[in-house]
Amino acid sequence: MAGHRLQVQQPGLDIIVSPDKSLLQSCTESGMKLSQSCRNGNCLRCEATLVAGQVTLRDGRRLNAPANIPLCISYPASDMVLESLPLSRQGSYWHAQLTSKGDWQLAAGSQPPPQLGQRVAVLQATRVDPSRVDQISGRHVRLAPPVTLTGSGSAFLIALSAPTRGNLALWHKRHLHPQCLWSNLSADTGQLALSLCRRAQWPGQYWLD
Ligand code: FES
Structure with a gap:
């Protein structure tokens, strides 16, 4: 399946992501160290703000920008822009x-x-x-x-x-x-x-x- 373009404003990132992988997985594979814990959408440690585009959540729901999305259960449904990434240096x-x-x-x-x-x-x-x-x-x-x-x-x-x-x-x-x-x-x-x-x-x- 064709990929989508993901741009992150802060820190700057511009990659092609697969609709079959969560945004957390794609960003991690591109070398970003992201804050995460539950990986099922509950703790919100991996939350980011979608400022353009749309994602499909793991349960099949579709979310359009602007929206706050847990990256671990969000899959690309179009080209997208995220405001920033929840980097793992964030405190406890x-x-x-x-x-x-x-x-x-x-x-x-x-x-x-x-x-x-x-x-x-x-x-x-x-x-x-x-x-x-x-x-x-x-x-x-x-x-x-x-x-x-x-x-x-x-x-x-x-x-x-x-x-x-x-x-x-x-x-x-x-x-x-x-x-x-x-x-x-x-x-x-x-x-x-x-x-x-x-x-x-x-x-x-x-x-x-
Ligand atoms: S890791 Fe917990 S909501 Fe994504």
Whole structure:
């Protein structure tokens, strides 16, 4: 079967991809190291934004641009353009809930918890707080300084071990006023934070600038 042209804006990539291979597989075979885990469309670590073209998902559904697509279950259905790729240097993250004792309980999963002393950022719908892991018990983590839960009641802990400094900022707009949530981000950390905001489906609009 004839291939399709895949262009990626950031990092620059221009390759021919087979409709029989997932975009994750094709990009990996072209030498890109991409963030991934479940490979069945659940964890969204491999999510990318389709800005032109269309893909067929593993279950047969067709998605047209603009759309956020998990690369592991997306197959080319036309020539396509992706905004960027989720490079594997992105940091680790955990979905977390604040308990009544002031600990953060990490969602169940195979990913080990962060290390004692690990620098983290708590990402919520309308704020980001830097902190550090002060105590760990199983999947319960205590942070210092402590971070309170606001707004939607859900949050992500992002490990800051990967390179995080850069010239991007994460923005949010719910009503009229744009609000900068997190500044001086590297492309990897910014993309991860943006993916998590979209995954959480918090109200409002998020973007990187
Ligand atoms: S690797 Fe989990 S959604 Fe693609």
